[in-house]
Amino acid sequence: MAQKPDETLLRADTFTNVPKVSRRTLTKEEREELAKQQAAETKEAEKLAKTASKGAIGRWWRRLQSGPNKISLGMAIVALGVVYGDIGTSPLYTAQTFLSGQGGIANTDREAVLGMLSLVFWSITLITTVKYVLIAMRIDNKGEGGIFALYSLIRRHGAWLAIPAMLGGAAFLADSVLTPAVSISSAVEGLKTLPPLEALFKENGNLTLMITVVIIVVLFSVQSRGTESIGRVFGSVVLVWFTFLAVVGAVNLSGDWSVLAALNPVYGVKFLFSPHNAAGIAVMGTVFLSTTGAEALYSDMGHVGRGNIYFTWPFIKVALVFNYFGQGAWILKNQNNPEYQHMEGLNPFFQMMDPNVRYVAVILSVTAGIIASQALITGAFTMVSEATGLNWMPHLQVRYPARTRGQLYIPVINWVLCAATLIVLGIFRDSEHISAAYGLALTITMITTTILLAVYMWYDRKRVLAVVFTIVFLAIQLMFFIASMAKFLHGGWFTMLLTLAILFIMYTWNEGTRLERAQRRHMMPKDFLPALDRLHGDFRIPYFADNIVYLTSDSDMRRLDTDIFFSIFADHPKRARAWWAVSVQTTDEPFTREYSVQNFGTSYLFRVRIRLGFKVSQSIPVYLHQIMHDLSDSGDLPQQKSVYPKVDADPEIGTIRYVLIHKDLMPESKISTRGAMSLQAKYAIRHVAGSPIKWFGLAPFNPLVEVQPLFISTRRPPRLKRVALRSRTPRVNDIVTVSKPEERPAAKPTAKNGGSGSTKAASAARDGSKTKPAGSAQKATAAKDGAAKPAAADAKGGAKVDATKNDAVKVDDSAKLAKQ
Numbered sequence: 144m145a146q147k148p149d150e151t152l153l154r155a156d157t158f159t160n161v162p163k164v165s166r167r168t169l170t171k172e173e174r175e176e177l178a179k180q181q182a183a184e185t186k187e188a189e190k191l192a193k194t195a196s197k198g199a200i201g202r203w204w205r206r207l208q209s210g211p212n213k214i215s216l217g218m219a220i221v222a223l224g225v226v227y228g229d230i231g232t233s234p235l236y237t238a239q240t241f242l243s244g245q246g247g248i249a250n251t252d253r254e255a256v257l258g259m260l261s262l263v264f265w266s267i268t269l270i271t272t273v274k275y276v277l278i279a280m281r282i283d284n285k286g287e288g289g290i291f292a293l294y295s296l297i298r299r300h301g302a303w304l305a306i307p308a309m310l311g312g313a314a315f316l317a318d319s320v321l322t323p324a325v326s327i328s329s330a331v332e333g334l335k336t337l338p339p340l341e342a343l344f345k346e347n348g349n350l351t352l353m354i355t356v357v358i359i360v361v362l363f364s365v366q367s368r369g370t371e372s373i374g375r376v377f378g379s380v381v382l383v384w385f386t387f388l389a390v391v392g393a394v395n396l397s398g399d400w401s402v403l404a405a406l407n408p409v410y411g412v413k414f415l416f417s418p419h420n421a422a423g424i425a426v427m428g429t430v431f432l433s434t435t436g437a438e439a440l441y442s443d444m445g446h447v448g449r450g451n452i453y454f455t456w457p458f459i460k461v462a463l464v465f466n467y468f469g470q471g472a473w474i475l476k477n478q479n480n481p482e483y484q485h486m487e488g489l490n491p492f493f494q495m496m497d498p499n500v501r502y503v504a505v506i507l508s509v510t511a512g513i514i515a516s517q518a519l520i521t522g523a524f525t526m527v528s529e530a531t532g533l534n535w536m537p538h539l540q541v542r543y544p545a546r547t548r549g550q551l552y553i554p555v556i557n558w559v560l561c562a563a564t565l566i567v568l569g570i571f572r573d574s575e576h577i578s579a580a581y582g583l584a585l586t587i588t589m590i591t592t593t594i595l596l597a598v599y600m601w602y603d604r605k606r607v608l609a610v611v612f613t614i615v616f617l618a619i620q621l622m623f624f625i626a627s628m629a630k631f632l633h634g635g636w637f638t639m640l641l642t643l644a645i646l647f648i649m650y651t652w653n654e655g656t657r658l659e660r661a662q663r664r665h666m667m668p669k670d671f672l673p674a675l676d677r678l679h680g681d682f683r684i685p686y687f688a689d690n691i692v693y694l695t696s697d698s699d700m701r702r703l704d705t706d707i708f709f710s711i712f713a714d715h716p717k718r719a720r721a722w723w724a725v726s727v728q729t730t731d732e733p734f735t736r737e738y739s740v741q742n743f744g745t746s747y748l749f750r751v752r753i754r755l756g757f758k759v760s761q762s763i764p765v766y767l768h769q770i771m772h773d774l775s776d777s778g779d780l781p782q783q784k785s786v787y788p789k790v791d792a793d794p795e796i797g798t799i800r801y802v803l804i805h806k807d808l809m810p811e812s813k814i815s816t817r818g819a820m821s822l823q824a825k826y827a828i829r830h831v832a833g834s835p836i837k838w839f840g841l842a843p844f845n846p847l848v849e850v851q852p853l854f855i856s857t858r859r860p861p862r863l864k865r866v867a868l869r870s871r872t873p874r875v876n877d878i879v880t881v882s883k884p885e886e887r888p889a890a891k892p893t894a895k896n897g898g899s900g901s902t903k904a905a906s907a908a909r910d911g912s913k914t915k916p917a918g919s920a921q922k923a924t925a926a927k928d929g930a931a932k933p934a935a936a937d938a939k940g941g942a943k944v945d946a947t948k949n950d951a952v953k954v955d956d957s958a959k960l961a962k963q
Contacts (some may be wrong), residue, residue: 445525
């Protein structure tokens with residue numbers, strides 16, 4: 144008879160505050176946010192309806208706002224702060240690097256200045272405007288951009304496409320480490336140019352490094368607030384920054400409008416191959432600095448929307464062109480100025496300004512350096528999320544702090560980037576050395592993006608465009624790469640090493656996942672129900688738990704993973720009142736909370752799929768208790784009354800045990816060395832990356848982590864051969880010692896088998912020796928034989944014989960003893 148629960152024992156809820164679900168599917172804050180969103184959408188629809196009635200332009204505007212190119216003033220400001228930070232800092236060092244490569248301002252004549260300006264203008268036009276803004280951004284994957292989103296669109300056209308996609312993504316992530324270091328450190332070092340601070344920085348040589356470290360740590364610390372809140376603050380600053388760039392450039396450009404002749408590409412081509420070009424082909428490495436940040440436009444498209452980038456880019460490009468051409472005009476004006484001919488580290492960007500304006504420039508440049516770092520950080524989050532979707536990286540905990548799913552935050556990646564950036568600062572210490580490694584990885588990303596874009600256009604029946612696109616942009620970017628390789632020994636090695644490390648993670652994770660999926664099997668109900676039904680009713684086996692819950696990534700409700708099946712039956716069968724296979728999906732809506740259940744016609748096996756919005760906390764234990772209560776109330780789950788108190792303070796549901804299954808390689812697995820290395824690396828990465836135990840809030844419930852063998856393709860080892868035991872002749876040390884029959888006391892039986900027989904034999908020997916004294920050799924031999932036989936019997940029967948050292952008699956005839 145089942146024991147009834149005692150209500151006095153089940154008052155655990157008075158001592159705990161275990162979270163419980165409410166009767167509402169939305170919180171008050173969520174209802175208010177959705178109401179505001181709905182009101183804003185209604186207001187926008189009414190405004191568009193009024194606009195559409197104003198003619199053709201109004202109808203065009205309505206179509207634009209209803210499509211993927213929608214423009215919003217608020218999100219346009221966010222786009223300024225999130226997307227353009229990196230490309231906005233390039234005027235700080237591009238012209239300075241150019242002068243250094245040409246041997247100073249005295250060696251830079253009009254041909255060189257016009258050639259440099261022409262190369263910069265057409266590089267920005269072709270790479271940033273044509274390739275990324277006009278072509279790449281029109282190829283999106285559900286609004287998301289970047290090299291991984293592009294690869295997911297064309298992956299079906301060839302397995303080889305994974306190689307450029309992985310390489311480009313790894314290079315972009317490596318550049319995400321270097322950008323915060325070089326941008327912020329170069330901007331902070333601009334403080335040295337201010338006269339009041341010169342003495343302070345000379346006395347404290349590491350002051351710039353310390354300020355840079357503090358800024359970087361603060362920047363990564365605020366990432367959890369989301370790119371929208373950060374972008375609004377940064378966007379306003381970037382708007383001021385680019386306006387400042389345009390005004391300062393226009394003021395200097397007004398002194399010499401003739402530099403606008405550099406808009407003719409002929410000047411750039413002639414200078415590139417001219418003997419007056421002191422840097423040679425390496426000048427393209429300097430020109431490439433003006434295009435850094437172009438890849439961020441594409442990768443951050445999902446954060447701010449394509450329409451907002453289209454809307455803001457013309458203003459950005461005009462501001463950049465004005466500033467570059469303004470610097471060019473200043474160089475021509477001061478080419479013969481003796482004040483600048485021997486100045487070390489001459490930077491036209493700061494020198495072309497009035498000294499009073501320079502204070503504003505330094506402050507804005509520091510802010511712009513921070514914003515440049517932000518652009519790469521948000522792009523890194525997007526690319527890691529997409530790599531996870533491709534199974535090229537481990538599944539990580541992702542948070543969505545903003546209103547849209549495109550704006551995300553990955554805690555592990557955030558702090559890995561922060562640590563890596565600080566390591567870069569520790570190794571190189573200043574921007575001059577960091578810049579030697581900067582940009583090399585990004586050229587790889589641009590080349591691989593060009594290849595993937597060409598493949599997309601080829602299969603999109605635009606083959607002539609694909610060929611022209613490939614020839615033009617590969618030629619330009621290969622020149623950038625060759626020129627950037629000059630930096631390899633001066634710091635580029637670090638970039639390449641970091642790229643290879645990230646590429647190794649992607650490759651090994653992808654290869655390990657492929658090998659695991661090759662052996663993954665699923666069972667249909669006709670295969671697993673008979674065994675589970677028998678185990679459920681087998682009362683000889685005690686319950687492992689009332690409920691056993693397995694977390695699975697398989698969302699198909701019609702089947703069961705063999706890993707779960709064999710976990711139930713492995714070692715000692717895990718009998719339970721109910722088994723649960725639970726999968727969790729994240730939806731594109733922010734506040735979705737719903738679940739589906741499949742019980743296969745049983746009352747003990749439940750397949751559950753939980754769908755949660757991207758802003759909903761994934762607290763599985765709380766929601767699982769609700770599901771169990773719902774099924775219990777509906778009669779699908781038999782009543783599970785607790786007899787004793789539980790931590791979850793829920794007497795209506797029995798004990799719950801969570802089980803997570805990990806795979807491991809068998810020693811007999813028939814697998815290549817490369818495959819084994821990939822699997823071992825994947826398991827090591829998974830250990831570092833984190834566990835669903837933490838993500839789903841399972842740690843307080845002591846989940847069981849099981850390791851199951853990974854049966855890929857096992858080799859059959861040869862059978863063992865049974866051999867007979869070998870007999871041998873006893874050695875002298877193996878001979879048994881016995882006591883003299885006439886002096887040995889009567890042995891007490893100490894064993895059940897053979898003890899009595901030995902005692903009788905010993906008594907008989909003693910009696911014989913008393914009645915018939917030894918008078919002949921035969922009698923002595925007989926007495927000796929009579930004593931040896933009981934000793935052998937004692938040895939076989941397990942009886943112990945007490946003997947002293949003086950009474951021991953050694954039998955010398957070994958051969959005779961062996962026969963006996």
